[in-house]
Amino acid sequence: MKHFPKVKVISAFCAVLMLSALMAGCASAPVKVEPKGMVYFNYFDTVSYVYCYINDSAEQFESCSADVAVILEEYHQLFDIYNEYTGINNLCTLNKNAGGEALKVDEKLIDFLLYARELHNRTDGHMNVMMGSVLRLWHDCREAAAEDRENASVPDIKALEDAAKHTSIELLEIDEENCTVRISDPHASIDVGALGKGYAIERAADFLSAEGKLGYVLNVGGNIRIIGTKPDGSGWVTGIKNPKDPSTIAVNITIADTSCVTSGSYERFFIADGKKYHHIIDPDTLFPAEYFDSVTVITPDSGVADCLSTALFCMSYEEGLKLLESFGAEALWILPDGEKLYSPGMEQLVNKA
Ligand code: ADP
Ligand code: MG
Numbered sequence: 001m002k003h004f005p006k007v008k009v010i011s012a013f014c015a016v017l018m019l020s021a022l023m024a025g026c027a028s029a030p031v032k033v034e035p036k037g038m039v040y041f042n043y044f045d046t047v048s049y050v051y052c053y054i055n056d057s058a059e060q061f062e063s064c065s066a067d068v069a070v071i072l073e074e075y076h077q078l079f080d081i082y083n084e085y086t087g088i089n090n091l092c093t094l095n096k097n098a099g100g101e102a103l104k105v106d107e108k109l110i111d112f113l114l115y116a117r118e119l120h121n122r123t124d125g126h127m128n129v130m131m132g133s134v135l136r137l138w139h140d141c142r143e144a145a146a147e148d149r150e151n152a153s154v155p156d157i158k159a160l161e162d163a164a165k166h167t168s169i170e171l172l173e174i175d176e177e178n179c180t181v182r183i184s185d186p187h188a189s190i191d192v193g194a195l196g197k198g199y200a201i202e203r204a205a206d207f208l209s210a211e212g213k214l215g216y217v218l219n220v221g222g223n224i225r226i227i228g229t230k231p232d233g234s235g236w237v238t239g240i241k242n243p244k245d246p247s248t249i250a251v252n253i254t255i256a257d258t259s260c261v262t263s264g265s266y267e268r269f270f271i272a273d274g275k276k277y278h279h280i281i282d283p284d285t286l287f288p289a290e291y292f293d294s295v296t297v298i299t300p301d302s303g304v305a306d307c308l309s310t311a312l313f314c315m316s317y318e319e320g321l322k323l324l325e326s327f328g329a330e331a332l333w334i335l336p337d338g339e340k341l342y343s344p345g346m347e348q349l350v351n352k353a
Contacts, residue, residue: 038065043076044197046221053230054215064213068204072220075200078109079192081132091190095132099186104179113174113181115303116195120169123311123323128283130172132189133163138281138288145270152272160286163187167283193279198261198306201225205302214257222262225302229256237351241266243293243334250334253349259302263309264294282314289314292333298349299329317341 036058040048050065077085084092089103097103116129137155145152166187173182183189192199197220205225208216214228217236226236235256239249243266253260265288269278282289297308308329312320317333321343324331330346342350 036061038062038069040069040072043069043072044079044200044221046197048072048221049217049219051217051219052213052215053217054213054228055231056213064208064211064216067207068218071204071207072200074108075112075196075203078106078112079196079200081189081191091192094181094183095189098183098188100182102173102175102178102180102182105181107179110174110176110179110181112192112196112199113172113190114176115199116192117169117172117174119195119304119307119311122326123307125169125283126311126314127194127307128167128169129190129192129195130167130169130188131281131283132191133166133187134160134281134283134286135191135193136189137163138277138279141272141277142268142270142279145272149271152270154272154277154287157286164283164286194263194310195303195307197221197223198259199303201259202302222267223302223306224260226256226258226260240296240332240334241294244338251332251340252351253298253332253346254351255298255349258298258300259305260296260298261302261305261309262294262296263313266293280310280313284314290336291316293336294334295320296332297324297329298331298346299327304329 036052036056038050050068052061052064056064077088078090081091081095084090089105094103120128137159141153141155166185171183171185171188172190173184175181201218201220201223202225204218205227208227215231216227218225224238229235235254237252237254238260240251240253240262241264242248242250243264246266263280265276265278265280267279269276278288280289281287292313295309295312297305297312299305299308304327308324308327308331311323312331312333315323320331320333324343330343330349332346333341335341
């Protein structure tokens, strides 16, 4: 059964695109495609958009978009660490049950956790979904700061160090055969903020590709996944925000059939004693990573892009370049002084002014 979430059709969505038919031997009769858009407000604590740039009718688009929403909703529920839902064991259930028995979970959650573990290993633990205990301390301080800015404070270092003793990936026990998961340490917990959105978008992209919907764009909280190209074969101009003033664009790139994910210090933060503390925590220092203001990753798999943007944010440029190469991905790093560093293939994507 389809669930109908809080949605809005983007009515004034862009002007009509006039596209030339570029097929061989074809006179350049323009093909008129009216881009369509839908926005959802209930997934992953952010805003999600579905855009269609192919000639689907309004009905086809709405049905397709509703199918995407069903996928996002399913993963939103599975990955939620704050709420449980009737009839499923999600990450909240697993965290509550830490130190207890193994729990039966949906096969989709098994697949995701295996993927998360593999990415933990490939990033040498810089992206670690078992950092829940540490992340919770930062989350609580951020929430407290939102309530009472004057008295904002950072977590106690001793509390962080104690929490860090419960973050080993080994504490996540996945039994594929019996479809069960157990967190073996009562003080450990899962947090998939670094990876969940990208992974869910990629599953929606799988669906759209299988339906032949080349010419759709998904944007979940700034994590962008482009399926195919524009009908004329070109890519989309995508703006990468200026971290010092996120209402402005630092760089425009043109991309198609890939993902673009940014991790930035400007996304979620609080101020204590005049210093800014953002939400991406370096596992080595247990404090917000200070190498960059933002890191943007371009690679087809949106889950990998999401993972890498967080992992690269927590390591030096040199280490990051090596890691990127092992994935065949591209990146743009923006340093606190505004300097931009590009991986070799990234520069080619940049629109020259
Ligand atoms: P966003 O979700 O804002 O787009 P990220 O993808 O970089 O940004 O994910 C940040 C979130 O990931 C944090 O809110 C936190 O839940 C989690 N997180 C922070 N640091 C790490 C880390 N080193 N490894 C794994 N997860 C992290
Ligand atoms: Mg990420």
